[in-house]
Amino acid sequence: KGKFTVRRSKKYWCGIWSDQTIEQTLLKSMKSRGGITHGRGFSDNVLSKWTLATVVIQNVCDEIENFCDVHYETSEQHVDMQSSRIDRDRNDSIKLQEWLSQHPPPLADTDTVKTLSSGIIGGPDVNCHLAPEIRMEMVTKMVSYGNFKNMTFKRKHKVVTPASVVNNFKAGTLKVTAIDPLTFVQRLCLSKQSDEDATTPICVTSKFKLG
Structure with missing residues (x-):
């Protein structure tokens, strides 16, 4: 019923996306010890052999884990219920309230x-x-x-x-040119000789009111 949701166990909150399932199964063995990307390079021939054998090896690894009763699992507690996540959510809510008030x-x-x-x-x-x-x-x-x-x-x-549109302008018949506000301010600060130079030339040459 979860469309793209995949559940590999009966735990609560265990539903994940299909691409995450691939990462936790196929890519996990690829990047762990014995995989093709762990500590050494690989050629196209090695990659082809590893890919073709992975379908069988994955099932063998799962059966060995079941036989030895050794599994990599997490607790029943959801990650959002941990104290560190609760503190971070509290700080984020305070920042959001301050932003909305300003x-x-x-x-x-x-x-x-x-x-x-x-x-x-x-x-x-x-x-x-x-x-x-x-x-x-x-x-x-x-x-x-x-x-x-x-x-x-x-x-x-x-x-x-x-x-994507507020940083554009049109000067007369010239084509629209993108403006980088950070670069504009940096060039202004480098070219000014005094505090008055930071505003006076712009006010004189620009038809827009600054202030």
């Missing part, structure tokens, strides 16, 4: 996409709020291709966030 209400009535940290309003190109719909559309197209080699992805189908 910024405008994130759930204000508005019809536009707004960045929570800076308050910048996204333009018509921002479509990150439609990510679920875009994802389903892309998955439908992937299924319709029928073959992996025929799949093509275009930039116009990409989800656009406010962070």
Whole structure:
């Protein structure tokens, strides 16, 4: 019933993703002692032999563990119930409360996409709020291709966030150029001769109001 969830035991909270199951079984033996990536290099021939024999060896290793009654397992306690995780969650909740108290209400009535940290309003190109719909559309197209080699992805189908558009500007007829705020501030600090030089030239040459 868990779709991609795999349970290898009857313990509570033991359900994991299918790719995690592969990592805990196949890749575990690959990276442990006796594997192909532990302490030595390997050729294509060694890799092929190891891969073909892994299917049988994995079953043999499981049966040996069952016969010897030796297993690598964890306790019944969930990892989120440990004291270290509880302390970290408490500190994270305090940081979140402090952040929310220092910024405008994130759930204000508005019809536009707004960045929570800076308050910048996204333009018509921002479509990150439609990510679920875009994802389903892309998955439908992937299924319709029928073959992996025929799949093509275009930039116009990409989800656009406010962070990817707020650092752009257009100066007259010049093309849009990306701005790195950190690089801009660093160059400004290196070129200034006094504290007044940090703001005066920008205010004179820029049509935008600073302050």
